[in-house]
Amino acid sequence: MNIAIDMMGGDFAPAEAVKGVQLFLSGQDASTPPDPSRSSVSPVPGLFLIGDEAQIHPLLVQHEIDAKSVSVVHAPEVIGMNEHPTKALKEKQQSSIAVGFQLLASGKTDAFISAGNTGAMLVGAVYSIKPLEGVLRPTISTIIPKDSGAPGLLLDVGLNADCKPEHLNQFALLGSMYSQYISGIENPRVALLNLGEEEGKGNLLAQAAYPLLKENKEIRFIGNIEGRDILKDKADVMVCDGFTGNIILKMAESIYEITRSKSIQHDYLDQFNFENYGGTPVLGVSSPVIIGHGISHGKAFANMIRLAVKMIDADLMKKMKSRFENIR
Amino acid sequence: MNIAIDMMGGDFAPAEAVKGVQLFLSGQDASTPPDPSRSSVSPVPGLFLIGDEAQIHPLLVQHEIDAKSVSVVHAPEVIGMNEHPTKALKEKQQSSIAVGFQLLASGKTDAFISAGNTGAMLVGAVYSIKPLEGVLRPTISTIIPKDSGAPGLLLDVGLNADCKPEHLNQFALLGSMYSQYISGIENPRVALLNLGEEEGKGNLLAQAAYPLLKENKEIRFIGNIEGRDILKDKADVMVCDGFTGNIILKMAESIYEITRSKSIQHDYLDQFNFENYGGTPVLGVSSPVIIGHGISHGKAFANMIRLAVKMIDADLMKKMKSRFENIR
Structure with a gap:
């Protein structure tokens, strides 16, 4: 299970995104305790941190995150909060959001999380990974x-x-x-x-x-x-x-x-x-895409990662896919 | 200044409506203190209490309301909360709501208040007293x-x-x-x-x-x-x-x-x-019509009467009329 996180999205990026990763990895601040009745315990997901390496690495050190426990994917560009979504996504192929959708579309990751430009996230969700068949x-x-x-x-x-x-x-x-x-x-x-x-x-x-x-x-x-x-x-x-x-x-x-x-x-x-809920999942597309609030702090990021784990664990998108196929 | 009140409207009618009249007349529970800067003090309005006399009179006695300070207008019928508005208003010409609109349309009263069937109140406001010219x-x-x-x-x-x-x-x-x-x-x-x-x-x-x-x-x-x-x-x-x-x-x-x-x-x-605000005024019609919540208590009724006084005092409907005339 691999989850990609846009480290450059949101008003407090990348500091709060890194804090969120740290909270998630340490298991601190989890709103729901582990469920002992669950038969299969999900493995620790691979976390792909997308963004400017030069900014991310020192923050990993600062938050005592073992560099081996995450994969930093360098993305030199950032789509600003007020940029035109379609235009920015097209022109900034090296932006953290564009790279995130590339990883998701290619199957290298199973979910993508960002607190960045909401419009760009929605455009990416609808056009990079496509709606499920039958979903209008x-x-x-x-x-x-x-x-x-x-x-x-x-x-x-x-x-x-x-x-x-x-x-x-x-x-x-x-x-x-x-x-x-x-x-x-x-x-x-x-x-x-x-x-x-x-x-x-x-x-x-x-x-x-x-x-x-x-x-x-x-x-x-x-x-x-x-x-x-x-x-x-x-x-x-x-x-x-x-x-x-x-x-x-x-x-x-x-x-x-x-x-x-x-x-x-x-x-x-x-x-x-x-922040308790983390973010808003896009439903009706083939992979989990979670959109965070621009003002997300560490807690929200950690909860978005937990939500992504839950969605992957539950195989929700596949279940939705087969339900919509059966209706038609 | 004459204000008509439907005593039979609302879930706790007529008891809470009478209580509201009592609160208003006694000046108790007023949310806003009298404004000393106001040059003209409005006279005590004539209150027309519309409904079943047999039910209203004992309540007036109980709440120590001087029978001379109000006018009870007998209306033997009541439009129920779940009746079809247009049909009920047409068929129950002796209902408190129908009588209220008759008084308003004839100019005998200057405002009408009810916490009864909202649909019937809206139909009455739009069809009995008509929208202002130019108001769509x-x-x-x-x-x-x-x-x-x-x-x-x-x-x-x-x-x-x-x-x-x-x-x-x-x-x-x-x-x-x-x-x-x-x-x-x-x-x-x-x-x-x-x-x-x-x-x-x-x-x-x-x-x-x-x-x-x-x-x-x-x-x-x-x-x-x-x-x-x-x-x-x-x-x-x-x-x-x-x-x-x-x-x-x-x-x-x-x-x-x-x-x-x-x-x-x-x-x-x-x-x-x-209850602090009393009720919802209908705007864009020629006279003040105030619609109360079905669960209105005395406080809400008293505040609706105060709001009616304010609307009449401010000559709001006439001001709206002339503004809409000037636009065209």
Whole structure:
């Protein structure tokens, strides 16, 4: 199992990325303890650290990371946070993001993680490694902590600003599988995010998506949920267009930031710290691609590596592939 | 100044509505102290309490409300919370909501308040008292408390699930005027809620609305804001379609409910208690119509009456009317 990490992505690169690698390798700060019931213990993954060697090496020494425990892949270029994604990815073939996708596409690595230019990561995910056959639109999701502590999944959170009903129907299946195999929720409850509970409510998109979801035998559809239910333990998977989802995701993140700035302390509020979840996986593509927040610190990087391990371990992309093949 | 209140609307009717009247008349529990700088002190409004006399009278006695200080208007019928709005409003001409709109349309009252069937209230607002000339779509807004304590205004929050760019552009002006004349914010900053800050970002609706807002000389447009900015003091008026707005409104309300259930106490969180704001005014129609939450208690009713007084005092509807006339 090989995982590539863009060391140059994010506002605090490469220092926080290296710190994340150190946290991961040392097993510190893991949010979930090792599961003793698991029959197979995954081997330590090979970590490919992509970026400027001259910057990375001293940081490895500083963080006491054994040079033999990782592979540094030199990439002299960086795609800036505000560069045009498609253009930058095309022109900067030696950038850490471009090199990461080359490694992933060639099969040298099994997952790719970056907290860099989100647009470039999305373009790379969709064009370098391609959507799974039958998937109309890859999607990105986020964990929304429930009041019960359960990990709700919301998707799409911004990759698809405008959606068609069939897209939402596919997001429902992709989210349902993620919830089952990664969050460990058996037979997850899937809901359509809407402005009312009753069937027939909603904007044109939600009204048209409802019957598709209701007919979808691959998921356990429980109907509409409202905004008041997002933070409650009513559904495990919540489906919406990427415009709405993106606004909810960022509003949820701001709850943590604001309450912290006001010194309002509570375990429940701590759950809104996105660093706990690490990053946003792209779903519906053939290999795990995890996109981190620009302001990711070490903890977020370590959790992104752990998430990649989980996704590879669960063989999630292959399971999604075969499910979509069977539907057609 | 005459204000009509539907005593039969809401889950705790008529008891909590009567309690609200009592709170208002006694001046208890007012969230804002009287403003000494105001040159004209508004007279005590005439309150028209619409509903079943047999139920209302004993409650007036119980709450020690002088029967001479209010006018009870008997309405033997009630529109249930789950009845079909248009049908119920047509068939139940003697319902408290229908009678309320009759009083408003005839000019006998200057505002109408109800925590009853939201759909019936919206239908009544749009068809009994009509939109202002030039207003394409009436809208409903909500106060979203900012981290600074300032009252942000979000609209539309559910009346218009699907919107066109010109609708958002009109919501911007209606919201801007509400913010100025009711919230007392001079030259309010108006923003488009979007998934990114840069011009050109967004779904098709937001992309098309941006240039209209930018060109709109009637408002102070400051550009896009993201989900992370909703709870921050970045814009005074936040414009979006009613699907997105409804989900945000209900999610914001749930923050109060959840943190309260977990005994997380803080003044900041208390601001999310919708009862502080009372209800949602319909904007773009010729008279003040305020729609309350089904679970409104006395405090919410009292604040709705106060809001109606403020809207009448400010002559808001007339100001909106003349502004829209001048634009054309």
